[in-house]
Amino acid sequence: MTALPSVHRGRNPQKRSPIHKALLAGAAGVVATLTVVAMIPNANAAASTLGAAAAQSGRYFGTAIAASRLGDSTYSTIAAREFNMITAENEMKPDATQPNRGQFNFSSGDQIYNWATQRGLKVRGHTLAWHAQQPGWMQSLSGSNLRQAMIDHINGVMGHYRGKLAAWDVVNEAFNEDGSRRSSNLQGTGNDWIEVAFRTARAADPGVKLCYNDYNIENWSYGKTQGVYRMIQDFKSRGVPIDCVGLQTHFTGGSSLPGNFQTTLSSFAALGVDVALTEVDVTNASTSQYSGLTQACLNVPRCIGITVWGVRDSDSWRSSESPLLFNSGGGAKAAYTSVLNALNSATPTPSQSATASPSVPSSPAPSSSPPPSSGVGRLVGAQSGRCIDVPNASQNNGTRVQLYDCNTQANQQWTYTSSKQLTVYGNKCLDAAGSGNGSEIQIYSCNGQTNQQWNLNSNGTITGVQSGRCLDVWSTANGARVQIYDCNGQANQRFSLTS
């Protein structure tokens, strides 16, 4: 995941064949004309939930969820209303997912995954390689046998969730407080176990973001923080695949928000990884610490989101410290308000500023008319006035679609079917090659799967049924690639099906 706005990612426009250029030139007279009006920035409108407030700056706000509590309607109602990223508190850990060697069990993990995605919430995977919560059979392994078991576990679990999650905590809590490696059975397999875990993970699911996750790495001058920093620096310098660092941010049990927290976040980010606060809780839910940690994240562009470690105080692993944003009765605490206010006062993301710029053509505000349930036409970008186009009229599976000047050719004619497919040439479907931010949008033989199903929404966005993310373009130019990205309400994510 990257916090950088998709609209700012520069790439070279794709080259087009002379034949296609000629076709386009001939069709220039029928290019759709869109009414262009100035867009009024809406960055300061106050959102009323944590997830919506965080989304204003392109971030998420999440919570840990326990499958056993989903039947509690107070719990599930708050969770679905307030949060847009979900972490399984225990259900995707090794003891839950592979209780016996070679026998995987995803029932509880899937229960959380399905609950979340049915509500349009995204899911972080937690966790694959960890000294704790190993199944009994794994605890007794060592050496090459354990190394192979770790690799098999990563492949088995990531294979099950391939293409479905926003991120995985690949390795959890592998360092001592002084910055040395924690002594564990995994460490005993060789110092390279962490990079082997990450390389295995990248191959198992190339589309998901791979994170290292730990606690007590919030204070920049602390030994453990420096130890983890050096490892990430080393991985980036040697090309070991790693995308993000999760700072658990447990300010409980005697820990508190350090004054240099933002320095820590920006220092990790400067290595070329995203950062996220992954398990936040604060003793007695101090409002100043909650607002301070939120503000620190908001001040760092690559801090992509915040997750609290439970919904109500009674759901917390440290419930005696009342460390969460909702009290045990489900009421929002003062800390909730302090976080919400901080999120609502965030500076708009660069993409929002850019979209509002007078130099960028924009569109009228989203209409409230009902979206079509079927139809045929061109998919015209609200920001660009250009159409979603299959380059060179290719019919090959895997051809990435792009924006291009609208024409009347078959490579821009899309049919929205009653089964939510967007078909072109009759038998090819608009297809998401993954579900993460930045996943490519291509054409592929229609197969009935959810990565080929799209919702045309009344606000003009087109969301993937599998990912919940919006069709998105990173520029208005001919050749701009189409991808999926977290929905942000901006014109570069709005399209109309125009006959």
Ligand code: G3I
């Ligand atoms: O479900 C069983 C229950 O059937 C049994 O009767 C009971 C007896 O003790 O145990 C229950 O399981 C407990 C489980 O939580 C679910 O409540 C485990 O004993 C208990 O060890 C487990 O604790 C979890 C802890 O990780 C284990 O390391 C906490 O819920 C969970 O919040 C905590 O989460 C960790 C993150 O994964 C990593 N970072 C630190 C964080 C807090 O410790």
